[in-house]
Amino acid sequence: MTLPEKKKPTAAVHLIAGGGAGLCEALACHPLDTIKVRMQLSRRAAAPGVKARSFFQVGRDIVRKETPLGLYKGLGAVVTGIVPKMAIRFSSFEFYKTFAPIDPDTGKISSKAVFFSGLLAGATEAVAVVTPMEVVKIRLQAQHHSMADPLDIPKYRNAAHAAYTVVREEGFGALYRGVSLTALRQATNQAVNFTAYTEFKAYAQKLQPHFGEQGLELPAYQHMMLGLVSGAMGPLSNAPIDTIKTRLQKQPKAAGESALTRILSITRDMWKHEGVHAFYKGITPRIMRVAPGQAVTFMVYEAIRGWMDKVKLFSPPPVEYQE
Numbered sequence: 001m002t003l004p005e006k007k008k009p010t011a012a013v014h015l016i017a018g019g020g021a022g023l024c025e026a027l028a029c030h031p032l033d034t035i036k037v038r039m040q041l042s043r044r045a046a047a048p049g050v051k052a053r054s055f056f057q058v059g060r061d062i063v064r065k066e067t068p069l070g071l072y073k074g075l076g077a078v079v080t081g082i083v084p085k086m087a088i089r090f091s092s093f094e095f096y097k098t099f100a101p102i103d104p105d106t107g108k109i110s111s112k113a114v115f116f117s118g119l120l121a122g123a124t125e126a127v128a129v130v131t132p133m134e135v136v137k138i139r140l141q142a143q144h145h146s147m148a149d150p151l152d153i154p155k156y157r158n159a160a161h162a163a164y165t166v167v168r169e170e171g172f173g174a175l176y177r178g179v180s181l182t183a184l185r186q187a188t189n190q191a192v193n194f195t196a197y198t199e200f201k202a203y204a205q206k207l208q209p210h211f212g213e214q215g216l217e218l219p220a221y222q223h224m225m226l227g228l229v230s231g232a233m234g235p236l237s238n239a240p241i242d243t244i245k246t247r248l249q250k251q252p253k254a255a256g257e258s259a260l261t262r263i264l265s266i267t268r269d270m271w272k273h274e275g276v277h278a279f280y281k282g283i284t285p286r287i288m289r290v291a292p293g294q295a296v297t298f299m300v301y302e303a304i305r306g307w308m309d310k311v312k313l314f315s316p317p318p319v320e321y322q323e
Contacts, residue, residue, distance in 0.1 A: 130182055226298070
């Protein structure tokens with residue numbers, strides 16, 4: 001009996017499926033990211049008797065003062081980096097998984113191996129793409145100018161101009177401000193995200209064995225729900241890291257100041273003047289942005305990957321063996 005050997009997705013599949021998923025996620029969820037950044041940069045709660053604004057109030061103020069387009073500040077930087085970011089995330093995750101031993105009984109790797117593969121994949125994407133992309137994005141999002149007023153000229157006009165200005169004024173290294181915190185955030189995000197998604201997906205397949213028996217994938221809505229739940233776990237685990245990183249990347253580096261010195265200074269200042277709750281500023285819009293973002297990412301990724309497998313796009317010819 002001649003059976004085809006199932007081939008693993010190629011790098012091109014990860015590039016196209018991951019890039020398409022990331023683009024859909026960015027377009028759908030970027031306004032929530034802008035609100036999150038503004039909340040993290042806000043120091044209103046540091047003043048006595050001043051109540052911090054809710055994410056609804058922050059979003060409303062952005063729309064009123066800067067038009068609805070203000071919610072999409074920094075989107076160009078995100079879209080520019082989203083294809084390589086997602087391609088690196090999924091391809092490096094699969095690459096790191098190849099070093100893990102396979103359980104002879106189940107034919108799968110352990111949850112611990114999935115966790116560490118996600119950890120390394122998150123760190124890889126942070127260094128390769130995410131850090132410079134976020135420095136540019138945050139500089140654009142932090143500007144409180146009205147996009148409806150042609151006379152209100154911002155310092156950074158778009159993503160390319162922001163990157164050029166930052167490098168010209170602060171040096172190339174400025175694009176990597178906060179790389180350690182970004183790597184730590186992305187690593188913990190993807191470790192938790194991939195582990196939770198993999199476990200939830202395996203459980204869903206166990207409850208619905210007919211999909212596996214018929215060689216079918218889970219329905220798109222189930223991928224979306226699994227991604228939604230797993231995506232909410234990362235932000236809860238590393239919110240303080242993300243807030244400190246955002247403040248670090250907003251400001252130019254002072255002369256003679258090391259990254260560690262600045263991180264410690266920001267942390268002490270937040271603790272002293274704003275209290276412990278300051279480390280969780282923007283957590284609501286971040287979860288609202290990351291969780292549905294991961295829902296969109298996994299749903300679109302699985303859909304595109306499934307379609308590419310079906311039409312055998314970028315798939316090598318199957319190897320046949322005799323049984």
